[in-house]
Amino acid sequence: MGRHSCCYKQKLRKGLWSPEEDEKLLKHITKYGHGCWSSVPKQAGLQRCGKSCRLRWINYLRPDLKRGTFSQQEEDLIIELHAVLGNRWSQIAAQLPGRTDNEIKNFWNSCIKKKLRQRGIDPTTHKPLADTQAGDDKVPPNGGQNISGADDLIHPSSAALDPSSIPKPARSLMLTVDKFAAESSNPKNSAAGAQEFLLDRFVASQESSSSCHPSNSLGFFPLPQLSYASDCGANQTPSVGLSVAPNPLLWFNQSGRLFDSNPEFSCSGTISTLVPSASGSTLSTWMGLKSVIGLPPDNPPPSCAALTGISNYWEAGNCSNSSGSSGNTGSGIELRSNGSYFDGGIFPWPDLTPDKDAPMQLQGEPEDLKWSEYLQGAFSVSAAIQNQSQPLYGDVKTESRVAVDGLGTCYPNQQAQQQPQASDMYGKDFQRVSVAFEQI
DNA sequence: AATGCTGACAACCGCGGTGTA
DNA sequence: GTACACCGCGGTTGTCAGCAT
Numbered sequence: 001m002g003r004h005s006c007c008y009k010q011k012l013r014k015g016l017w018s019p020e021e022d023e024k025l026l027k028h029i030t031k032y033g034h035g036c037w038s039s040v041p042k043q044a045g046l047q048r049c050g051k052s053c054r055l056r057w058i059n060y061l062r063p064d065l066k067r068g069t070f071s072q073q074e075e076d077l078i079i080e081l082h083a084v085l086g087n088r089w090s091q092i093a094a095q096l097p098g099r100t101d102n103e104i105k106n107f108w109n110s111c112i113k114k115k116l117r118q119r120g121i122d123p124t125t126h127k128p129l130a131d132t133q134a135g136d137d138k139v140p141p142n143g144g145q146n147i148s149g150a151d152d153l154i155h156p157s158s159a160a161l162d163p164s165s166i167p168k169p170a171r172s173l174m175l176t177v178d179k180f181a182a183e184s185s186n187p188k189n190s191a192a193g194a195q196e197f198l199l200d201r202f203v204a205s206q207e208s209s210s211s212c213h214p215s216n217s218l219g220f221f222p223l224p225q226l227s228y229a230s231d232c233g234a235n236q237t238p239s240v241g242l243s244v245a246p247n248p249l250l251w252f253n254q255s256g257r258l259f260d261s262n263p264e265f266s267c268s269g270t271i272s273t274l275v276p277s278a279s280g281s282t283l284s285t286w287m288g289l290k291s292v293i294g295l296p297p298d299n300p301p302p303s304c305a306a307l308t309g310i311s312n313y314w315e316a317g318n319c320s321n322s323s324g325s326s327g328n329t330g331s332g333i334e335l336r337s338n339g340s341y342f343d344g345g346i347f348p349w350p351d352l353t354p355d356k357d358a359p360m361q362l363q364g365e366p367e368d369l370k371w372s373e374y375l376q377g378a379f380s381v382s383a384a385i386q387n388q389s390q391p392l393y394g395d396v397k398t399e400s401r402v403a404v405d406g407l408g409t410c411y412p413n414q415q416a417q418q419q420p421q422a423s424d425m426y427g428k429d430f431q432r433v434s435v436a437f438e439q440i
Numbered sequence: 441a442a443t444g445c446t447g448a449c450a451a452c453c454g455c456g457g458t459g460t461a
Numbered sequence: 462g463t464a465c466a467c468c469g470c471g472g473t474t475g476t477c478a479g480c481a482t
Contacts, residue, residue, distance in 0.1 A: 016450070016476075038467065054468080055451065090470060101470075102450080109472095110448055445481080452474075459467085 013047045017056055021046055025053055026061050059102045066098025070107055078104055079112060083126040 013021075028044035034057065037050035046053060070078070074096055081092045089101035089108075096104065108123075116123040 014452075036467075050467085051453095051469095052451075058469095059450075087471065105471075106449060114447095443482085446479085448476100448478090450474100450476075453472085455470085455472100457467105457469085459465105461463105461465085 012049050012052075014052070017060075021048070022056070022061060025056060029057060029061070059100045064098055065100065070099075070111075074099070075107075075112060078108065079116070079126075082108065082112075082123075 017025075024044045024046055025040070028040065032043070034040055034054070037054045040046075040050055040053045041048045044053070048056075077096065078092060081095055085091050087105075089105045093099050093101040093104050113123040116126075117129070120129050121127070122129050
């Protein structure tokens with residue numbers, strides 16, 4: 001470990017990037033893609049390490065970045081996501097199109113933290129500072145009683161306004177999830193077991209679901225909720241449970257986390273962004289779902305009702321009690337459907353209609369339109385992929401794949417098409433970028 | 441005008457994970 | 462199985478502009 005090998009090379013520049021360097025890097029990636037980052041600086045004529053080039057591209061140069069201040073909606077979303085995900089900035093960023101993990105991290109550290117403290121909320125635990133200072137994090141505010149009933153779950157919209165209402169530190173959730181991932185020896189944690197398990201639960205949720213609300217044209221979905229497992233025994237310290245909400249977008253992300261130990265179930269942030277993005281149609285949503293649960297690509301897509309049936313939320317209670325793993329799963333984590341929970345929530349789920357293609361259409365900002373325009377270009381490609389029944393998340397290096405992967409790659413033709421919008425889109429900071437486009 | 445402080449942002453550093461020879 | 466290269470992430474530091482004194 002230690003320093004990246006390319007950093008040993010001599011005469012490498014450090015510090016701020018000059019406009020000339022930006023131009024070189026942009027032109028190179030626009031033309032050839034990044035490929036292997038370590039070879040980019042040499043090919044682009046830059047005296048930087050590949051790592052530095054990658055960072056510059058991801059955080060500043062890539063064309064799908066949304067510049068400017070964070071909207072209130074984005075801020076609320078970040079707070080809520082942080083309550084669930086903790087400092088997993090990349091995962092939080094995956095839910096905020098056009099924002100980088102670095103940007104969100106900086107925003108959190110410089111702004112949101114302060115705001116939360118001013119409101120008397122501990123930004124780490126999302127609990128009232130008084131509670132945190134009391135130092136009693138082991139026992140939940142309700143004394144450990146079961147609050148896993150739907151009525152006790154935090155409503156996402158209210159949680160956005162009051163992060164302190166999240167009943168358990170997010171870090172505990174991470175431990176729970178990580179523990180589950182670590183316990184991959186359990187049959188249910190294996191790829192096949194997990195697929196079977198998830199599929200079973202998915203089907204069961206549809207059968208028992210009363211949560212399909214066709215009238216909910218907005219398609220809002222709640223976040224995964226934290227709750228305390230009820231089946232740990234009254235005299236045992238309740239452990240945090242994970243209620244994975246109907247948001248396939250987020251659900252995929254966390255599923256990916258859950259099954260990190262298993263490559264077949266490891267899904268990147270790209271998927272979480274891509275799925276709802278490409279999910280302008282039921283088909284594409286289903287494609288994304290299939291890719292996660294491992295169904296063959298030629299399975300017929302479920303009906304709208306089936307898809308919205310996902311809106312049953314799953315509650316995972318980690319019973320790491322004295323008896324070890326809890327009975328039926330043996331993995332220390334249990335998923336169970338809690339029926340309908342689809343009303344409200346602040347997260348606009350792109351509706352299952354063909355014209356909703358933005359992954360998270362935050363409203364009211366001029367950039368949004370530009371952003372979705374950009375996405376439309378990208379998703380036409382992803383749609384083509386689906387029409388050809390190609391694996392959606394197969395070869396990361398393919399050009400089509402790159403088009404929808406905003407993080408690491410670019411799509412030259414599309415960029416050229418988007419160029420006239422670029423300067424408007426990203427303001428003065430990107431004027432030189434647009435100049436570079438013109439030169440291509 | 442000079443200085444110091446602060447916030448926002450950009451970039452670096454170190455580490456873990458993964459793929460491959 | 463091991464070493465290595467590479468990628469990605471999160472924490473930290475550096476830089477700079479704006480503001481107050």
